[in-house]
Amino acid sequence: MSDRVFSVILLPTSECNVACDYCFEHKEKHRLSRLMVPLLTKRLLEHMKHGGYEECEIYWQGGEAMLMGPQWFADTGAHMARAAHEAGKTFTHYLQTNLISYSSAWKEVILGLFQGELGTSMDYPNPHRKLFSGSAEGYTDIWTKRLKEAQRDGIEIGVIAVLHQGSIDIGAEAFYRYYTEELGLDNFQVNTPFPGGPANEVEGQFRLDNRELAAFLVELFDVWMERGFHSGVKLGPFDALMDHFQGQAARLPCIWKENCSNQFISVDSKGTVAQCDCWVTSYPEYFFGNIFQEPSLTRMLETSPARRAFVERPGRLVEDEDCLECRYLSICHGGCPVRAYSATGSLLKKDPYCEVYKAVFHTAETHAQKLLRRRKSSAPPDRVQPVLPSLGGALATSRRV
Ligand code: SF4
Ligand code: SF4
Ligand code: SF4
Structure with a gap:
């Protein structure tokens, strides 16, 4: 595996407190027990030692990760930090949550363990993210309230929007305004959808026409360049592409990594290991093994036939x-x-x-070339910025419908 970053998408539970139409989680009441945290930590630290990793990034998500409660995270984080310190290693923690059960009781652990940041999801428009009552409007209302509470608590929030036909129909302009003006965000990202797990009846609405999707994304890119790029709005993955095409180090999302199997694994509450959360929740035929049952994570990854397909x-x-x-x-x-x-x-x-990616890459490349040309023509000869070779992306957590 890469000696730069090792990242684990950890699912402490597959349970959830809402009922999105498109969810493909196999929602079980199972939770990662405090008793298993030391063994999990030991296996990860041993793997870091074998692979020469100094740091491991842990992306906590679910199901709904907040169902574990703030104290569970405080205790788990403290245990992992102690064990890592003894081994001369570091764990860095990130949280992805639907925010529905956020309250100020989370403030301390988020400001500490999660460095004052969290990631959440909201689509625009939102017809599919629903409460158990079946209300998407109710979901949007509660989520928006929780977002404001978390913002008031001084937490920095990044929002993932999964695109669907409604987003394309409403248009890039209105879409951009919703996140930046209505929600007041300066950090959000768009993800392309895909159906995971068994088919269900809303799946069809996520099969988008590639030409329509490309046109939407190119327009959104242009809107962001005009209004957000120079005023500090981060819109992923466009911001990373702009870095890349300007020759700067870029945190590209996992979909554009040289090989995502060099950097990620996902582990669920029962110890199942797979490529990422999408695989561990949906495709048992591609499980790599079980971190609690097998004595060495390194050996599991080296010998798993399922993983070989990713590597090759x-x-x-x-x-x-x-x-x-x-x-x-x-x-x-x-x-x-x-x-x-x-x-x-x-x-x-x-x-x-x-074809969608090609259109987006071309748009990013064109904008980046314009910026570089403008910078060159306005800078004195000895101040022209060197174009560095790209260092490639660091990390972007995988997300799906
Ligand atoms: S998509 Fe996420 S938030 Fe929605 S029901 Fe599934 S696990 Fe919960
Ligand atoms: S979402 Fe795709 S690219 Fe990202 S880790 Fe999963 S399989 Fe790899
Ligand atoms: S042909 Fe398509 S999938 Fe292959 S590298 Fe180019 S953009 Fe990516």
Whole structure:
């Protein structure tokens, strides 16, 4: 695995306190027991030692991670920090939550363990994220209230929006205004949808026409460049692409990593290990093993036949697909395995959003070239910024419908 970053998407429970139409979680009442945290920590630290990793990023999500309660996270974080300190390593924690059960009781642990930040999700418009009562409006109202409470508590919030036909129909302009003006956010990201797990009746609404989606994203990119880019609004993954095409270090999302299997694993509350949360919740045929039952995580990852398919994917794509001729291969690498798998039944296919990505890459490249030209022509000769080779992305947590 890469010696730069090791990231674990940890699902302490698959239970949830809401009922989104498109959820593919297998919602069980099972939770990660405090008794198992020391063993989990030990396995991760041993793997860090074998792999030469100094730091491990833990992305806590669910189900709904907040169902574990703030004290559970405070105790778990404290145990992991003590064990890491003894081993000369570091864990850095991040939280992804639906925010529905947020209260100020969370403030202390978020300001401490989670560095004052959290990630949450809201689509616009929101017809699919629903309370148990079936109300999407009720969900939006409660979520918005919790968002404001968390903002008042001094917490920095990043929001993930999963695009659907309604987003495209409402248009990029209104979409951008909702997040920046109505919610007052300066940090949000758009994700492309994909159906995970067994099919259900709303799945069809997430099969978007690639040309329409590309046009929406290109327009959104232009709106952001005009209004947000220069005033500090972060809109992922466009901001990372702008960094990349300007020759700066870029935190690209996992879908455009050289190979996501070099950096991520996901572990659920029972110890199941898979590539990411999408796989661990949806596709048992691609489980790597169990972190509690197998004595070495390193060995599990090295010998898992399921993982080998991920490791070999980029090589197979340049042989079997047209990625080798693509001018964006060095940034895209064939895209996301789970998006390919859920659309085609094979992770050895290129990402079905290929044409959408090309349109977005082209837009980013064009904007970046304009900026670089403007900067060059306005800077004195000895102050022209050198164009550094991209260091590649650091990390963006995977998200799905
Ligand atoms: S999509 Fe997430 S928030 Fe919605 S029901 Fe599923 S686990 Fe809960
Ligand atoms: S979402 Fe796709 S790219 Fe990201 S970790 Fe999962 S399979 Fe890999
Ligand atoms: S944009 Fe398409 S062709 Fe190019 S690398 Fe990505 S998946 Fe392959």
